[in-house]
Amino acid sequence: MTQLKLVSHALCPYVQRAAITLTEKQVSFERIVVDLGNKPEWFRALSPLGKVPLLVVDDAVLFESAAICDYLDETIAPRLHPADPIRRAQHRAWIEFASSLLNDIWGFYIASDAAGLERKTADIATKFQRLEDELANREGPYFSGADFSLVDAAFGPVFRYFDVFEQYIDPGFFDGKPNLQAWRRVLAARTSIREAVSPDYPKLLDIFLRNRGSYLSSLMKAAA
Ligand SMILES: N[C@@H](CCC(=O)N[C@@H](CS)C(=O)NCC(=O)O)C(=O)O
Incomplete structure (x- = not known):
C-alpha cells in the first residue's frame, strides 16, 4: 500500500x-x-x-x-482532467490563471497604501470579469459542467480568501457576475474544498492578514 x-x-x-x-x-x-x-x-x-x-x-x-x-x-481514478488533449490543455491554462489571481490577491493584502490596494483591486476585478465571460459560455455547476475538475480544485481556494476580505472591505468583486457567484457558492459547498482547510482557517487567515503591516491590516485593525 x-x-x-x-x-x-x-x-x-x-x-x-x-x-x-x-x-x-x-x-x-x-x-x-x-x-x-x-x-x-x-x-x-x-x-x-x-x-x-x-x-x-x-x-x-x-x-x-x-x-x-x-x-x-x-x-488514481476518477480522472479530474478532461480526456481530450485540447480541453486538458485549456484546463491547465485556467489553473495557471488561478495562480495569477493568487498573485494579485497577495499584492492586494500586502499593498502598503490605498493606491496600491486600489491597483490590485482593479487587477482582480479585470480577471474576475474575464472569468465571468468564460463561465457565461459554459454549462455549470462546475467549470466543465456536471463533473468536478482540477480547475474547480484551483479556484475553491481562490474564492475562500474573499470570505475573510469581505468582512472588512468589499469593493464589489462579485457584483454583476452571476456566474462567478454561483460557481463560488457551489465550490464552497463541496466537501473536498471545505475539508481542505482546518475549521480554524478563517481565524488563522484573519490573524495572518492583520499582521502583514499592510494597508489592509490597518483597515482590519480599525474595524475591530
Ligand atoms: N508554484 C508553487 C507555489 C507554491 C507556493 O507558493 N507555496 C508557498 C506557500 S502558499 C510557499 O511555500 N512559500 C514559502 C517560501 O516561498 O518561502 C506550487 O504550485 O506548488
Whole structure:
C-alpha cells in the first residue's frame, strides 16, 4: 500500500489544491505541517524551491502543485482532467490563471497604501470579469459542467480568501457576475474544498492578514 504524505501549511492555497485532489480521489494521506517562517532542515533538504506543497509517495518526493495533481490524476481514478488533449490543455491554462489571481490577491493584502490596494483591486476585478465571460459560455455547476475538475480544485481556494476580505472591505468583486457567484457558492459547498482547510482557517487567515503591516491590516485593525 502506497504511503502518501502531504507537506503542508495551514493557509497555503497550493497545498489546498493537492488536498482537494486527494479527497476527490478518496485517498487517505498524512498531513505534515511546516512552519514556513522557520523552515526545518529536513524540509529545506526535500523541497528544491523551499515551498509547500510536497507530496511524499513512499520514498519519492514530488514538488509543485501542478505536478502533484497531475501525478495523482494519472494514477488514481476518477480522472479530474478532461480526456481530450485540447480541453486538458485549456484546463491547465485556467489553473495557471488561478495562480495569477493568487498573485494579485497577495499584492492586494500586502499593498502598503490605498493606491496600491486600489491597483490590485482593479487587477482582480479585470480577471474576475474575464472569468465571468468564460463561465457565461459554459454549462455549470462546475467549470466543465456536471463533473468536478482540477480547475474547480484551483479556484475553491481562490474564492475562500474573499470570505475573510469581505468582512472588512468589499469593493464589489462579485457584483454583476452571476456566474462567478454561483460557481463560488457551489465550490464552497463541496466537501473536498471545505475539508481542505482546518475549521480554524478563517481565524488563522484573519490573524495572518492583520499582521502583514499592510494597508489592509490597518483597515482590519480599525474595524475591530
Ligand atoms: N508554484 C508553487 C507555489 C507554491 C507556493 O507558493 N507555496 C508557498 C506557500 S502558499 C510557499 O511555500 N512559500 C514559502 C517560501 O516561498 O518561502 C506550487 O504550485 O506548488
